[in-house]
Amino acid sequence: MPPSPVEPPARRTPRSTRRRLLSVAVVCSLSWIGIGIAFGNLDEDTVKAGFLYNFAQFSEWPKSFSSTDPFTLCVEDGSLSPSVVRGLAEEEINGNRLSSKIVPSPVRQGDILACDLLFVGDSAPNAETIVGWARLSPTLLVSDREGFARQGGHIELFRANRNLRFRVNLRTLQTSGVTISSKVLRLAEIVQ
Amino acid sequence: MGNKRNSIGAVVVLLAAGGFSPSAAAEDLNPISRMSLEYLMNVEVTTVSKQPESIQNAAASVHVLRREEIRRAGATTIPDALRLVPGVNVARINANSWAISIRGLRSRFGNKLLIMIDGRSVYSPLFSGIFWDRNNIPIDDIDRIEVVRGPGGTLWGANAVNGVINIITRHSGDTQGRTVEASVGTEERGSLMIRQGDTIGDTATYRLSAEADAYDDSRFADGSSADDAWENGQAHLRVDWVPTADDEVLFEAGINSVAGGGRYTAPLLTPPYSETRSGDVDRYGAYMLGQWARQINARNRLSLQGYVDHRYMDIDTPIAEETRTTSDLQVQHDFALRPDLDLTWGAGYRTTRYDVTADEFSFVVDPESDTFDVYNAFIQASKRLYDDRIELTVGAKIESNSISGTAIQPSARALWKVTPDHSVWTSVSQADRTPSIIETNMELRNAIIPPNTPQNPTSLPLAATITGDDDLGSEQVTAYEAGYRGRISRDLTVDLSGFVNRYEGLLLDTDTGTTRLNTDFGVPFLEVPLTINEQADGTVYGAEVSASWQASPNWQLRGGYSWVHEDLDAPPRSGGNSPSHQVSVQSLYDISPTWRFDTVLRYADELENTGTDAYVNLDARLSWSPTPDIELAITGRNLLFENYEEYGVERVANPQPLASQVERSLTATFTLKF
Numbered sequence: 001m002p003p004s005p006v007e008p009p010a011r012r013t014p015r016s017t018r019r020r021l022l023s024v025a026v027v028c029s030l031s032w033i034g035i036g037i038a039f040g041n042l043d044e045d046t047v048k049a050g051f052l053y054n055f056a057q058f059s060e061w062p063k064s065f066s067s068t069d070p071f072t073l074c075v076e077d078g079s080l081s082p083s084v085v086r087g088l089a090e091e092e093i094n095g096n097r098l099s100s101k102i103v104p105s106p107v108r109q110g111d112i113l114a115c116d117l118l119f120v121g122d123s124a125p126n127a128e129t130i131v132g133w134a135r136l137s138p139t140l141l142v143s144d145r146e147g148f149a150r151q152g153g154h155i156e157l158f159r160a161n162r163n164l165r166f167r168v169n170l171r172t173l174q175t176s177g178v179t180i181s182s183k184v185l186r187l188a189e190i191v192q
Numbered sequence: 193m194g195n196k197r198n199s200i201g202a203v204v205v206l207l208a209a210g211g212f213s214p215s216a217a218a219e220d221l222n223p224i225s226r227m228s229l230e231y232l233m234n235v236e237v238t239t240v241s242k243q244p245e246s247i248q249n250a251a252a253s254v255h256v257l258r259r260e261e262i263r264r265a266g267a268t269t270i271p272d273a274l275r276l277v278p279g280v281n282v283a284r285i286n287a288n289s290w291a292i293s294i295r296g297l298r299s300r301f302g303n304k305l306l307i308m309i310d311g312r313s314v315y316s317p318l319f320s321g322i323f324w325d326r327n328n329i330p331i332d333d334i335d336r337i338e339v340v341r342g343p344g345g346t347l348w349g350a351n352a353v354n355g356v357i358n359i360i361t362r363h364s365g366d367t368q369g370r371t372v373e374a375s376v377g378t379e380e381r382g383s384l385m386i387r388q389g390d391t392i393g394d395t396a397t398y399r400l401s402a403e404a405d406a407y408d409d410s411r412f413a414d415g416s417s418a419d420d421a422w423e424n425g426q427a428h429l430r431v432d433w434v435p436t437a438d439d440e441v442l443f444e445a446g447i448n449s450v451a452g453g454g455r456y457t458a459p460l461l462t463p464p465y466s467e468t469r470s471g472d473v474d475r476y477g478a479y480m481l482g483q484w485a486r487q488i489n490a491r492n493r494l495s496l497q498g499y500v501d502h503r504y505m506d507i508d509t510p511i512a513e514e515t516r517t518t519s520d521l522q523v524q525h526d527f528a529l530r531p532d533l534d535l536t537w538g539a540g541y542r543t544t545r546y547d548v549t550a551d552e553f554s555f556v557v558d559p560e561s562d563t564f565d566v567y568n569a570f571i572q573a574s575k576r577l578y579d580d581r582i583e584l585t586v587g588a589k590i591e592s593n594s595i596s597g598t599a600i601q602p603s604a605r606a607l608w609k610v611t612p613d614h615s616v617w618t619s620v621s622q623a624d625r626t627p628s629i630i631e632t633n634m635e636l637r638n639a640i641i642p643p644n645t646p647q648n649p650t651s652l653p654l655a656a657t658i659t660g661d662d663d664l665g666s667e668q669v670t671a672y673e674a675g676y677r678g679r680i681s682r683d684l685t686v687d688l689s690g691f692v693n694r695y696e697g698l699l700l701d702t703d704t705g706t707t708r709l710n711t712d713f714g715v716p717f718l719e720v721p722l723t724i725n726e727q728a729d730g731t732v733y734g735a736e737v738s739a740s741w742q743a744s745p746n747w748q749l750r751g752g753y754s755w756v757h758e759d760l761d762a763p764p765r766s767g768g769n770s771p772s773h774q775v776s777v778q779s780l781y782d783i784s785p786t787w788r789f790d791t792v793l794r795y796a797d798e799l800e801n802t803g804t805d806a807y808v809n810l811d812a813r814l815s816w817s818p819t820p821d822i823e824l825a826i827t828g829r830n831l832l833f834e835n836y837e838e839y840g841v842e843r844v845a846n847p848q849p850l851a852s853q854v855e856r857s858l859t860a861t862f863t864l865k866f
Contacts, residue, residue, distance in 0.1 A: 050227040057225075091225045163233060186785070187229055187745065189820065 045084045056093045058181035070099035072116045077105040079121030109133045138177040149191040230745045251605035251617035253341040253689035264790040266813040266827030277339045278752020279736040283838040286852040287410040287420040288325040288452040294355035296732040296756045298770040300848040304354040320628040326475040330403045335362040343671045345601030345623030346587040353623045364399035364430045377859030381406045396433035410852040418852035419470040422452030442483040450475040454849030456509040459640040461715040471508030491528035510555035516546040537571040553713035556635040566593040583607040596666045599624045613679040624666040632662040653717040670694045683742040690735040700728035700762040730760030746782035768801030788815045802840030823863040830856045
């Protein structure tokens with residue numbers, strides 16, 4: 001299968017630059033018309049946090065959470081705005097308190113073991129290593145890094161025009177022991 | 193983490209600190225736990241939430257047509273895409289000509305809309321309207337089409353009288369890799385689009401697209417050909433470059449050619465005094481555009497734009513050639529004067545040089561060459577009050593042109609966000625339309641009354657000569673508008689707007705001069721000069737409703753209804769070319785992750801002036817996308833009828849092509865990305 005258009009080969013512009021280019025496009029074109037227009041828009045980090053919450057809500061972990069165990073959602077430092085991460089801490093996941101924390105970048109192996117869900121930044125220096133570590137840990141890995149799902153990450157958020165979409169690597173997800181509800185999977189693009 | 197954090201970090205901090213943007217309000221109401229995946233997938237993400245407002249916060253009647261809707265409607269031309277916008281009245285006259293309007297006063301030579309492609313104005317100053325065939329761009333290169341119903345003169349300047357259509361192409365970072373799209377069909381005979389996108393170093397991306405299309409002839413009711421087959425070839429380059437973290441540069445260039453034709457009724461000075469003849473139309477164009485923007489800080493942005501657009505046209509009926517070069521330079525500065533007060537100001541200069549060679553008695557241009565200049569400056573201020581729930585915007589543009597002098601186009605708008613999900617707005621605004629070259633510098637003779645007839649008892653042919661007047665002033669509209677926009681539930685949004693437009697100085701009426709003998713064209717004839725005057729005026733009022741409903745995670749319905757009523761104090765047949773009622777409903781249905789079935793149902797009321805019947809029609813598209821890189825689609829258009837007319841003859845005086853029938857058609861499209 002040829003590479004997906006939204007998952008380009010390595011010769012492309014680095015992700016951060018490309019995203020910058022995207023945001024530029026939006027602003028450039030809008031500034032000339034004075035009223036920029038989009039139906040219901042939210043800042044990107046809030047939308048990403050919304051996805052993380054939903055992934056946590058509709059997945060099952062092999063371990064059983066007791067009612068006092070927090071659900072630990074980790075975010076790599078610099079990948080999402082701290083205020084958005086703090087906002088997540090006010091939520092609950094299926095009756096368990098959600099504990100959101102920012103873990104230092106680059107992510108260390110110990111952090112993975114302590115997290116139920118880890119959001120890896122798009123410029124994480126050691127994304128492939130993280131994927132390798134997570135094979136042995138029931139930690140759901142999510143990232144907006146390009147090609148993350150193909151590299152073995154569980155869920156990759158990507159941008160389609162001005163919307164966010166996600167793709168799931170079912171094979172590595174299965175080895176992690178975390179299962180995602182079909183309600184989520186049917187909205188996903190599946191990477192084999 | 194580099195650029196992204198630096199640039200939007202500041203905005204996030206502002207948001208967290210109680211902020212000014214719609215996002216802040218939305219967050220309060222939509223705790224993260226209340227946002228479903230379906231909602232999140234449909235919400236549009238913004239990385240910067242400053243001047244660009246969300247549609248929810250625009251104190252104007254605005255509709256955005258997104259790429260997905262255009263693509264899934266199977267549209268192959270911009271007019272077909274515009275059929276999806278509530279309140280935009282689209283009628284196909286023949287295979288390559290359309291009459292399109294917003295809020296009434298429609299004509300083939302409709303002259304009250306401003307159309308832009310990435311900020312480049314593409315209306316023709318020849319008649320202040322659009323040759324839609326020559327402004328096609330590859331449909332898959334379009335990111336979205338933003339339509340503003342109502343005046344936009346304060347920001348956009350002259351010609352934004354009844355509306356603004358802003359076609360925005362995709363960022364080249366969005367179209368990386370190679371794409372080939374090929375179509376074959378019964379009316380759109382064949383189409384091939386190839387596109388290549390790549391990076392240039394670490395800071396720039398580009399896209400090069402080329403497309404060729406061939407469309408079949410349409411037919412008249414008697415089955416004869418309208419001789420309007422046309423071919424369209426084009427190539428476009430777009431480069432997006434980010435030289436520094438704060439600077440953004442866009443460069444575009446393109447060329448296009450259109451070879452088409454049509455059948456026209458042409459006047460003759462000798463018997464039989466009129467004939468229907470076929471005429472070719474050839475158009476070529478080339479343009480270059482550059483934009484540079486510097487983000488000085490999160491709420492302070494300076495932008496500069498310049499373009500040169502060169503066009504050539506050779507038409508057979510009437511026989512004429514036009515060459516036109518437009519150069520345009522604009523500067524715009526958006527900044528926050530205080531936390532609750534945003535200012536936008538700017539200035540611009542445009543110079544247009546045209547040469548028209550007209551070679552027939554039916555069409556005379558004097559002078560044949562001219563240059564006109566337009567200078568403008570504008571300022572707009574937006575103030576937010578009561579925890580940002582009220583937003584007041586006032587502004588004005590002063591524009592001075594060498595045709596009709598200086599005009600001021602002011603507007604005042606108010607928005608009340610009753611709740612984050614419900615807002616109401618109202619506005620009063622004025623906009624001008626500069627007289628076109630036809631209205632100032634031309635003589636048109638489109639009908640000859642034969643000699644020795646009751647209307648012309650003399651022994652010479654008699655022509656009614658529509659004569660331009662270079663003293664004409666601009667047409668002016670004063671528009672009163674109000675609207676409501678609401679999110680009724682997570683899955684249902686509704687938009688209502690109503691308007692009353694009062695027009696003054698419409699260039700629709702003429703003064704009848706003294707009959708004189710004309711011997712300039714070999715055969716002597718009598719002519720009655722009908723000099724265009726500014727006496728006509730009128731009121732047009734109406735309303736638009738649109739709604740979008742996510743009926744289920746895999747089914748979306750979007751629909752619109754518009755009503756328009758024209759009350760003109762103008763000669764008969766000046767109006768009545770717009771349907772009083774129009775409805776469209778688009779259904780986007782995902783049968784499975786790989787199969788999609790989409791339909792568009794359209795209704796347009798009868799046209800009082802042209803005598804065209806009301807119609808209902810249906811377009812449908814079935815697509816299969818086994819991988820994200822491959823798509824096969826079958827599109828059926830106008831499925832309910834073998835053929836029907838969408839338009840007719842407006843006025844004898846207009847040299848428009850004869851209206852032909854729109855036929856049922858099928859098109860198969862194959863798209864491959866690699």
